Amino acid sequence: MTIPSNILTLLAGVAITLVSLWYGQNHGLLPVAASSEATQVDNLFNLMMTIATALFLLIQGVLIFSAFKFRRQAGDLTDGPAFEDNIPLEIVWTAIPAVIVFILAVYSFEIYNAMGGLDPVNSRDPGPTVTAIAEPNTLVAFNPDGELALGIGVSPEDPAQQALAPLEVNVQGLQYAWIFTYPDTGIVTGDMHIPANRPVELNISAADVLHAFWLPEFRLKQDAIPGRVTKLVFTATRLGEYPIVCAELCGAYHGAMKSQLYVQTLEDYQQWQQENSPEQAENTEEIALNPAELSPGQFLAPYAAEAGISAKTLEAIP
Ligand SMILES: [Cu+2]
Structure with missing residues (x-):
């Protein structure tokens, strides 16, 4: 050779x-x-x-x-040369x-x-932690004795992630949606909003079966496991709207289990926070009214106006 x-x-x-x-x-x-x-x-x-x-x-x-250079010549019907092993070539x-x-x-x-993959538990406060997942999720003990924590933690090489307190978001996967709960404001939402350039800490759980929380643009993916919490700590560096995808076949409508992540400026994020915080909603919207406390007439009033029924007719309803 x-x-x-x-x-x-x-x-x-x-x-x-x-x-x-x-x-x-x-x-x-x-x-x-x-x-x-x-x-x-x-x-x-x-x-x-x-x-x-x-x-x-x-x-x-x-x-x-080789296919061209060493192809069979016209009229040549002999066997090719026989090769045994070639030790130097095999070593190489x-x-x-x-x-x-x-x-x-x-x-x-x-x-x-x-x-931060080697230390998914809070690097800031070592020791066992218990993470309370806000309603309607159940309380899940995190990192019980000796159990290996799962996920991506605080980056040991990112000073910003160590200095800034992360924004905590509880992420729950269920067939077939993602629900995001913000413990600091009590906001519960179906799409995720975060400010840019601030560390975000996700506590990921699952209500029914295995799901996987995948952010393709962030190169991050983490299993959502029923009965235990997994972590993802990251910092968004680019404003915009990004897909959130379930990457674990979780049932018939798995393919539709998608949501959106909005990375916003701090001002935009705070505005979103104000518009969506539960206290705000109670003051301005009627969605917090309990229908059971209303009389049938009161309850039907908005619909009756739409249908052209007068208030008098409504009062006649027993
Ligand atoms: Cu899923």
Whole structure:
């Protein structure tokens, strides 16, 4: 076995390297990166894409080249030469993938740690914590003795996440919706609103079966597990509206289990908070009225006006 070592091989190697490096940064496969965590995950993905592109071009290139270069000549009906093993070649093609896998393993572990994956329990206050999930969820003990906590915690490398108190949001998955409860204001909502550049801490739970809380633009995904709380701590860095997707087949309408995450400026977020806080709603809206306390006439009044029935007619109702 001779290894071709002419100038063309060298040029091909340089071309493959350059194309791979370019494509690794310009594959366009990922949605926008909307969190500080997303950039780190993308760096890892881009590196894997660069390596994969180089391998693809190398292997397919040699395959196609060989298919033409060493094809059967007209009239040649003899067998091809028989090859036994080639120890140096086998060592090389085992060592190269081993090194690549080792580098990727160390690098991805680094990123997982930098994101806070090794310490999903509150790094700020160590020790067992009990998280009360607001109504209508039940109280769930978090991190009971010795149980491994699940999720992504505070990033050990993000000073902002350690300094700023995170905005806590309780996330509950149920067939087939996400419900978001804000313990600080009591807001309960079907779509999530958060301010940009402030750490957010999600306490994720499930009411019935396994769900998975997935934010594609944030490169974050966490199982929602019945009976225990999982964590996601992250910081949104980009304003906008992003999909929230259930990524665990959870039943017949799993495909429709979607919601929206709105990353807002602090002003917009506070305005949303004011407009949606329960106290506000009680003062201005009639939705808090208990129908059982109304007489039939009072209860029907809004509908009667719509239907053109006079108040006198209503009073006649026993
Ligand atoms: Cu689901």
